[in-house]
Every structure is written in C-alpha cells, then in structure tokens.
Amino acid sequence: MTEPTILAIESSCDETSAAVIKGGKVLSNIIATQAVHEQYGGVVPELASRAHQQNIIPVVTQALRTANVAKTELNAVAFTRGPGLLGALLVGCSFAKSFALGLDIPLIEVNHMQAHILAHFIEDPKPGFPFLCLTVSGGHTQIVLVKSHLEMEIIGQTTDDAVGEAFDKTAKMLGLPYPGGPLLDKTAKQGNPDAFEFPVGNMPAYNYSFSGIKTSVLYFLKDRTKHNPNFVQENLADICASVQKTLIKTLLKKLVLAAKDLGITEVAIAGGVSANSGLRETLQEYAKKYKWNVYIPAFQYCTDNAAMIAIAAHYQYLKGDFATQYVSPEPRLKF
Structure with missing residues (x-):
C-alpha cells in the first residue's frame, strides 16, 4: 500500500483544526481558537458549534495551502468522531463526510483520546x-x-x-x-x-x-x-x-x-x-x-489539534480501517 496523504479535521470542543499528513509526516497543522467563550468563563456548546461552522472552511483551505497539497492528491479524509460536544463534532463529521464523498475517497473516523496518545508518533523520540x-x-x-x-x-x-x-x-x-x-x-x-x-x-x-x-x-x-x-x-x-x-x-x-x-x-x-x-x-x-x-x-500537540487526528488516521489507513457515510458523531465514544 502506498504512503497515504490524508486531510484530518478536529472539532471536538472549542478548537477548529485541520492538518495534512503524507507518509506519516505532518505537513500542516492549523488551529483556530474560539475567543467567544472567554466572557462566559467556559465553553458554551451552541456558540462552539457556530464558531466551527464559521472556521472550518478557512482552516481546511489554509491547511491544504500550507502543506502545498491539492484536494485531488488526497487519499482519505479523517475526522474526530468523539468523545466531545455533540454540536461541535457534528460540524467536523458532516464536513469530512461531504468532502470525502465529493472526492470519492475513503473516510476515517478517529477516537479523540486515542489520537492524543498517538501524538507521540508525530515526532521523535x-x-x-x-x-x-x-x-x-x-x-x-x-x-x-x-x-x-x-x-x-x-x-x-x-x-x-x-x-x-x-x-x-x-x-x-x-x-x-x-x-x-x-x-x-x-x-x-x-x-x-x-x-x-x-x-x-x-x-x-x-x-x-x-x-x-x-x-x-x-x-x-x-x-x-x-x-x-x-x-x-x-x-x-x-x-x-x-x-x-x-x-x-x-x-x-x-x-x-x-x-x-x-x-x-x-x-x-x-x-x-x-x-x-x-x-x-x-x-x-x-x-x-x-x-x-x-x-x-510538544506543546502544540498537547491541546486539541488535527495533527494528532492525522497521525491516528495514518495508522488506520494502513490497516484499512475506514468508515462509511452512515457514521455519526459519538459524544461519549469509548476506546
């Protein structure tokens, strides 16, 4: 199997992030932080999902541009299925499904917590x-x-x-x-x-x-x-x-x-x-x-980010672990 080029999307809470990985090497990792929650002293789920809707296209566009990768070069699209906020997850899931369907390429669902662990495989040691x-x-x-x-x-x-x-x-x-x-x-x-x-x-x-x-x-x-x-x-x-x-x-x-x-x-x-x-x-x-x-x-891979979703998706792609278009977000997703 050839080394895949994957677009990954993270939207589990209040960070809208997209990353591109090629052959296990992260080429871009763009994160948009939602400042709207500061005045409330915590994340407001409804506001988070609305901010994801505003940010996701610019963030994905920037991730592809920074990686110097065209949409037609992608082999798969990955996204965070859960755990997380339902509305926030729904934005990332829906976008990823549409993007993959439009390009006729596989879809990969990623467990957010497993991705945090696999962030250790982005860089050495x-x-x-x-x-x-x-x-x-x-x-x-x-x-x-x-x-x-x-x-x-x-x-x-x-x-x-x-x-x-x-x-x-x-x-x-x-x-x-x-x-x-x-x-x-x-x-x-x-x-x-x-x-x-x-x-x-x-x-x-x-x-x-x-x-x-x-x-x-x-x-x-x-x-x-x-x-x-x-x-x-x-x-x-x-x-x-x-x-x-x-x-x-x-x-x-x-x-x-x-x-x-x-x-x-x-x-x-x-x-x-x-x-x-x-x-x-x-x-x-x-x-x-x-x-x-x-x-x-590294600090950039500690908090929520799409690079960790990308590295998890890389290993899932090599295993042939793909999702269907019927997949839906799971806020309480377990290992």
Whole structure:
C-alpha cells in the first residue's frame, strides 16, 4: 500500500483544526481558537458549534495551502468522531463526510483520546511498546496501557471529575479568568507548594477521584476569607502552588503503581493538562528516580489539534480501517 496523504479535521470542543499528513509526516497543522467563550468563563456548546461552522472552511483551505497539497492528491479524509460536544463534532463529521464523498475517497473516523496518545508518533523520540500513557484533560483522566498503535486498554481512570476540571474550577474559585488552568500553572511558579495541604480521594487500584479537592478548596477559601477578606489576593501564588502539587502528586502516585505492577519503564503523558509545566517537570524527576524513559509531547500537540487526528488516521489507513457515510458523531465514544 502506498504512503497515504490524508486531510484530518478536529472539532471536538472549542478548537477548529485541520492538518495534512503524507507518509506519516505532518505537513500542516492549523488551529483556530474560539475567543467567544472567554466572557462566559467556559465553553458554551451552541456558540462552539457556530464558531466551527464559521472556521472550518478557512482552516481546511489554509491547511491544504500550507502543506502545498491539492484536494485531488488526497487519499482519505479523517475526522474526530468523539468523545466531545455533540454540536461541535457534528460540524467536523458532516464536513469530512461531504468532502470525502465529493472526492470519492475513503473516510476515517478517529477516537479523540486515542489520537492524543498517538501524538507521540508525530515526532521523535517515539515510545516503544508496550508503554503507559497518562491522558489528562478537562474531560478525561486515564492511565492507558498502549500495546500497539491501534491496541490500547484503559487500566485506570477517574470515577468522577477529570483533573483538568479540578484545575479549571479551582482557578475560577480563585478569580482567575478563563481559561483558568494555564493561569493557575503560571501563578504557581511564584508560590510555595508546601504552604497549604489539600486532601484528594484515594480510590482503589489505578483509579482517581478529583471531586473532593474542589470541595476542599471551596471550604478552605470560605474559612480563610471569613477572617481575612484579602486572603486570596495575599496568598494567591501559594494556593495555586499547593493545589497544583496535590493534583500532580495524586496523578503520578497511581502511575508509579501501575508501572511497578506491570514492569513497564516506557511512560508518556498526553492531553491538554500535559502542557502543565509542573506536571512535565515532576515527571522528569520521576524518570530519574524510577529509571523511566519518559515521553512528553510538544506543546502544540498537547491541546486539541488535527495533527494528532492525522497521525491516528495514518495508522488506520494502513490497516484499512475506514468508515462509511452512515457514521455519526459519538459524544461519549469509548476506546
């Protein structure tokens, strides 16, 4: 089978993205961010889908132009089927189906979370199989055993809220603007991570729970501001650093346990929260301590992007894993 040239589309949440990949090499990765959500303090699904409709044609056009690839050179069109917001997914799915039908080329549906993991195969160094991948985002927290490019097993996950939500909700309670997670990370660099202690639920096996820490932070702030209305402003950096340390320590505790139990030293992180500087730095420290080979994606491949959809589609194309025109978005798509 010849090395394919594929157009990939990502529209699972509030990033409209298109990428072109040829022979496993990403030639372009265009991302349009939706600023409309900032005034609401979070993603508004209806506004997200409308923004995707406005952005998708310009983004796809730019991706093809940057890659210097004509539509007639494409061998397939890939898109994110899920998980994600239904309206947002529907825009990308409908566009991809129409584009593929018009060119009479195959259609490839991609699992968004698997694509986050396969982002590690866009650039060197690439992890060897099997490896463990901690996938962390606003909607997911999972430990995945990756056996091959297309064979993955979730061995641990959050039983309630995702760690990304814990970051964002804490930031909102502290008065940080949207998106709060990255700002909490930035502020934490100036603080003392041992200033305050916050508990996190201890779940069995490799599972997580992050709903408790949000409640803990809420009551902590209520108690401290009751006696000192300026407490948050005076201690913002220390609070951010302490919460961040707690969340990272919790994430890596279960990852260490899984790596030991399975005898695996190839360890990776993926997803939007993998851009967190504290997590990246702590993981490098753990790599030395436990003699891991650690893989951390470039920043542009951490958050939602079409390049990761493209690399997943590349391996699916080689396997002959194609979708039909009857495929529909699946907001709660599982592995």
